[in-house]
Amino acid sequence: SNSAPASAALYDRARRVMPGGSTRVTIWWPPHPPYAASGQGCRITDADGRVLLDFANNFFSLIHGHAHPEIVAAVTAQAARGLAFGLPTELDVALAEEICARAPALQRVRFCNSGTEAVMFAVKAARGATGRSMVAKMEGGYHGAYDPMEVSFDSGPSNWGERIPAAVPYTRGTPASVLDETLVLPFNDWPITEALIEAHAGRLAAVVLDPLPSRVGLVPGTPEYLQGIQALCRRHGIMLILDEVVCFRLHPGGAQTLFGLSPDYTALGKIIGGGQPVGAVAGTAEAMAVFDSTLGHRAIVPHGGTFSANPITMAAGLTSLRLLTPEAHARLDLLGERLRTTLARGFARDGIAAQVTGAGSLFRVHPHTRPIAGYRDALATAAEASWLKEAFGHLLAHGVLTTPNISGALSTPMTVAEIDEAADAIIAALRETA
Ligand code: PMP
Numbered sequence: 001s002n003s004a005p006a007s008a009a010l011y012d013r014a015r016r017v018m019p020g021g022s023t024r025v026t027i028w029w030p031p032h033p034p035y036a037a038s039g040q041g042c043r044i045t046d047a048d049g050r051v052l053l054d055f056a057n058n059f060f061s062l063i064h065g066h067a068h069p070e071i072v073a074a075v076t077a078q079a080a081r082g083l084a085f086g087l088p089t090e091l092d093v094a095l096a097e098e099i100c101a102r103a104p105a106l107q108r109v110r111f112c113n114s115g116t117e118a119v120m121f122a123v124k125a126a127r128g129a130t131g132r133s134m135v136a137k138m139e140g141g142y143h144g145a146y147d148p149m150e151v152s153f154d155s156g157p158s159n160w161g162e163r164i165p166a167a168v169p170y171t172r173g174t175p176a177s178v179l180d181e182t183l184v185l186p187f188n189d190w191p192i193t194e195a196l197i198e199a200h201a202g203r204l205a206a207v208v209l210d211p212l213p214s215r216v217g218l219v220p221g222t223p224e225y226l227q228g229i230q231a232l233c234r235r236h237g238i239m240l241i242l243d244e245v246v247c248f249r250l251h252p253g254g255a256q257t258l259f260g261l262s263p264d265y266t267a268l269g270k271i272i273g274g275g276q277p278v279g280a281v282a283g284t285a286e287a288m289a290v291f292d293s294t295l296g297h298r299a300i301v302p303h304g305g306t307f308s309a310n311p312i313t314m315a316a317g318l319t320s321l322r323l324l325t326p327e328a329h330a331r332l333d334l335l336g337e338r339l340r341t342t343l344a345r346g347f348a349r350d351g352i353a354a355q356v357t358g359a360g361s362l363f364r365v366h367p368h369t370r371p372i373a374g375y376r377d378a379l380a381t382a383a384e385a386s387w388l389k390e391a392f393g394h395l396l397a398h399g400v401l402t403t404p405n406i407s408g409a410l411s412t413p414m415t416v417a418e419i420d421e422a423a424d425a426i427i428a429a430l431r432e433t434a
Contacts, residue, residue: 006047007035026059029392029404039066041413044401052401053418053425055408060246060362061270063332064320065411071274071319078315084307091314098321099272099282103253105262108288111280111309115245115269116144118279119208121303122265123148125281126206126239128290128300129264134203136183136196139165140375142215143208143243143267147174151182154215160376163192187216187374188225194232201236208267210243211259212250214407217378218357218364226259233264239287245269245279249409250360252326271324274316277307323412332361332410339363339410339419346427354430364407365426367391387433395429402426 011032015021022028034046042065044052057065064071078091096109112118123135123146135148143149155168165184183200185193185207197204207229211221221229233240242263247255249271256263265283272278281288290300307313340363343356355366357378367384370377380388392404400422402408410419 004034004046004048004050006049007032010035010047026403029389034396041065041067042411042418050399052396052399053422055400055402055410055422057409057411058275059270059403060249060409061273062275063249063271063361063409063411064274064323065413066275068320068323068413070323071316074274074315074319075276075312078311081311083312084310088309089311089314091311091318092309095272095309095314095318095321098318099268099280103257103266105256105264105284106254106266106282107285108291109280109282110288110291110303111278111314112303112305113277113307113313114144114279115243115267116146116149116279117305118245118267118269118281119143119149119241119243120146121279121301122241122267122281122283123206123208124301124303125265125283125287125290126241129239129287130205130237132203132205134181134183134200135205136185136200136207138187138208138210138213138216138375139184140216140379141187141208141210141213143210144245147178148182149208150174151179152184157376157379163189164196186376187213188219188222189374190222190225190228193225194228197229197232197236197238201232201238204236204238206239206241206265207233208241208243209263210245210247211255211261212247212359212362213243214246214362214364216375217366217372218359218362218407219372219374219378220359221259223259226261230261230263239264241265241267243267246362246409248272249332249362252324252329271320272317273313274318274320276313276316278313278317328412329360332412335410335414335416335419336361336363338416339423342420342423343426346423347430350427350431352427352430352434358407361410362407363409364405365391365430367430387430390433391426391429394433395425398425398429400425 037047038045044054100106139152150170152168153170167179167182240263244254251258264287268280291303340356347354357364367380367388372378
C-alpha cells in the first residue's frame, strides 16, 4: 500500500519467492502485513518507520517483549561461545531443572524445537507407553501441525447437525487412517465427552487437553470438566497430555498448578525459549521413561533432533524463566485483568456487540455477545468475522498489533499506560467499524 512503501516493496519481492508472498499463514492479511525492522520492549518499528504497540508478541512467545537486555546479553554471550554442538551443554540441564522446579508433575524434560514437535512427541510417548494408537482432542482446537492434531482444527459448522463432533480433515489428502485414529471431543460438554472417552477407552493412548484453548474460544475448562477428564484417563490407563504451549504463562507453576491438574505429559513451547524456537515434552519420571536414551534407538520412543536443546534457545529460555518471578507473574495478571475489564466496560458503555475472554496475561475479543463455553459458541458468523477483520485493520492502522483475530498476550515491559492505550484503541476500532 502507498502509506507503507518499504513493506509494499518487500512484499513484491516476497511474492516472487514464496507462495502468496508469505512463509507463515498466521501472519498474512490483505494487502500484506507490515515488515518488522526492530523491536524494543513492547514496541516494534516496521520497515516504514511506524511504531506498533505489540500485543501479538510473536504469538504469545515473547513474555518479556523485544530485546530484553538480559536475554540479549545471554544470547550474545552464548553465540560467541558457539551456536550449537553435537553434545549436550550445562544450559540444557539448567533449563530442565528450572522447568522441573515449577510443578510436581514436571519431573523429566526432553527438548525439541516447536510446540508442534512438543505435542507430536507427547503423543508418540503416550502411544509408546500404552501400546494404543488413538488420540483424543477438542473440536476446533489448535495444537500445531502434527497430522492427528490438525483433525477438526477450524472445522467450522460443517457437521453441526450432531452434538458429537466429526473427525474433519484440515488439509486435503489427510489419510483416512488418521481420521479413524483421532477422537474429537466437544470442549466443556462433559456428558458427551465422558460418553465418547468411555466408548473408545480401550483404543485411546491419550487425551490432549489445553485447559484454556485459544482457538476454541480462550475460555477455561470448568473444574468439573478438567477433573472429569483426568479421572477418566486414570481409570482407563489413558495418558493425559496437557498442552501448555501457550497457557504455561498463566502461573509460575504452569496452568496445571492453576487448575490443579497432574498430567502424565505436558507439552511446552513459546515462553520457555525466551523468544527463540523451542518445544519440550515434560512429564512424570515414569511416563517419560519411554524416551530413555541409554537404550539408544531401542528406546520405546527414540527422540533426537539436530537443533533440540541448542544453547542459544537454552540461554534465552533460562534467562527468560528466571526473570519470570512470582511477582512478575502477579503484575502481568493484574494488567491482564485490567485490560479485560476495561474492554468489557467499554463495549457495554458504547453498545458494542463484542466480548472479551481470557485469563492471566491472555485476552481474545469476540465479535458477538453469545455466551461462550466451547468452540461452537465461540465461532463467529461470516458477518461477525468480517467485522473483526476490519477492526483488526483499523487497530493496526492506529498502531496496535494483535493477532488477526484480536487476541493477544501481555509482556513484562508493559505498564498501565500501554494497557489503557490498547484498550482505548481496541474499543475505538470495534466502534468505528461496527
Ligand atoms: N499448541 C498450542 C496451544 C499452540 O497455540 C501452538 C501454536 N500457537 C502450538 C501448540 C504449536 O506451537 P508451534 O507454533 O511452536 O509449533
